[in-house]
Amino acid sequence: MKRISILGSTGSIGTQTLDVVRKNKDKFEVVAISANSSINLLLEQITEFKPKYVAVYDEDSAKALKNMIPSDIDIKVLSGMEGLVQISSLDEIDVLLTAIVGMIGLVPTLEAIKKGKTIALANKETLVTAGQLVMEEAKKRNVDILPVDSEHSAIFQCLNGENKKEIDSIILTASGGPFRGKSKQELEHVTKNEALKHPNWSMGRKISIDSSTLMNKGLEVIEAKWLFNVEPDKIDVVVHPQSIIHSMVQFVDSSIIAQMGCPDMKLPIQYALTYPNRLLNDFERLDFSKLSSLTFEKPDLNTFPCLKLAYDSLKMGGTYCAVLNAANEVLVNEFLEDKIKFYDIPKYIEKTLEAHKSIEKPTLEEILHIDNWSREFVKQCIK
Ligand code: NAD
Ligand code: MG
Numbered sequence: 404m405k406r407i408s409i410l411g412s413t414g415s416i417g418t419q420t421l422d423v424v425r426k427n428k429d430k431f432e433v434v435a436i437s438a439n440s441s442i443n444l445l446l447e448q449i450t451e452f453k454p455k456y457v458a459v460y461d462e463d464s465a466k467a468l469k470n471m472i473p474s475d476i477d478i479k480v481l482s483g484m485e486g487l488v489q490i491s492s493l494d495e496i497d498v499l500l501t502a503i504v505g506m507i508g509l510v511p512t513l514e515a516i517k518k519g520k521t522i523a524l525a526n527k528e529t530l531v532t533a534g535q536l537v538m539e540e541a542k543k544r545n546v547d548i549l550p551v552d553s554e555h556s557a558i559f560q561c562l563n564g565e566n567k568k569e570i571d572s573i574i575l576t577a578s579g580g581p582f583r584g585k586s587k588q589e590l591e592h593v594t595k596n597e598a599l600k601h602p603n604w605s606m607g608r609k610i611s612i613d614s615s616t617l618m619n620k621g622l623e624v625i626e627a628k629w630l631f632n633v634e635p636d637k638i639d640v641v642v643h644p645q646s647i648i649h650s651m652v653q654f655v656d657s658s659i660i661a662q663m664g665c666p667d668m669k670l671p672i673q674y675a676l677t678y679p680n681r682l683l684n685d686f687e688r689l690d691f692s693k694l695s696s697l698t699f700e701k702p703d704l705n706t707f708p709c710l711k712l713a714y715d716s717l718k719m720g721g722t723y724c725a726v727l728n729a730a731n732e733v734l735v736n737e738f739l740e741d742k743i744k745f746y747d748i749p750k751y752i753e754k755t756l757e758a759h760k761s762i763e764k765p766t767l768e769e770i771l772h773i774d775n776w777s778r779e780f781v782k783q784c785i786k
Pocket of ligand 2: 552554623
């Protein structure tokens, strides 16, 4: 029985994780769940999965949830950052599945690593912000960081049994998002509702906007660097609109291994939970006779400057990626509130990066400070 704690159990990845657990109740036990403030859904999850702990980040929502839970249910209700840290480092868990959105997942994830918990990681912003720190801590404690992001799960599977020294390059596939093929001019005035319409995946709002700007792919390039220890010039992005090949690895002898399947996040979630084993399921199987074609094209860095900004930040190193991520989090929020335009996102990220004085090997405190600086700076810019 694998005992799981979930950061962000009410979101897109969180609920799909619970779908996987629901089908395998003899294999997985949900010990703790959490959310920012979605207490109605948390209550449903408590009733169904009977976790021992629930953490609600928003204090008022935590209080409200406490009053809603029937008295015959035995559960500890925690709140705030302290609550998230507590449910991430419980003695009673084996795995922390981090499906929270944003770098707010960083501190709880580090605490889980320090306690030796396996990390199933969907929350890419944590690695983008503090990849070096997180990977060093994981190495020190002999902790596995198992990717849930579909591209990274693909690469992880392609590297099974391979010698990492023989990697020539990593090829991340990108669907291209809802605006593939559009010109800069056409995108000048797009609305959030247009940006939220992803062709292949149904996801949370933040990652959906990131997919429309291609920042999501940029964050994934950074995530790949830290997970697989590969330099940025060896990480390529290719647009593959069908999302059937989830990513590939090219080896020094020119051989390429790809991982394929129907686009369904439940597969990488399940694999991270069952690794190194695989588990029979009823997921849709790929039918090659029905696939008309698999196509590939170069990403358009002129129309989607966020991808280039992410590569540049990674190459510059230091704390540039933390600044990129924090500014992006703020700007995506503003875009979702109709306060800025689509191209204000790359414009103000660039401005923030230019104003930043990077630190070479930052501590956690320095990263948190810089994250905060970036948020404040970008807010001033758009005022
Ligand atoms: P989502 O918006 O659907 O869900 C986010 C979850 O985080 C919710 O449960 C929410 O309550 C919780 N949360 C947000 N702020 C919180 C806070 N302050 N404290 C506690 N909980 C908080 O997002 P999602 O689409 O599930 O994405 C989650 C993460 O997984 C992101 O980092 C995203 O990039 C990554 N990811 C998602 C997908 C996908 O298909 N959705 C694919 C790959 C990677
Ligand atoms: Mg992905």
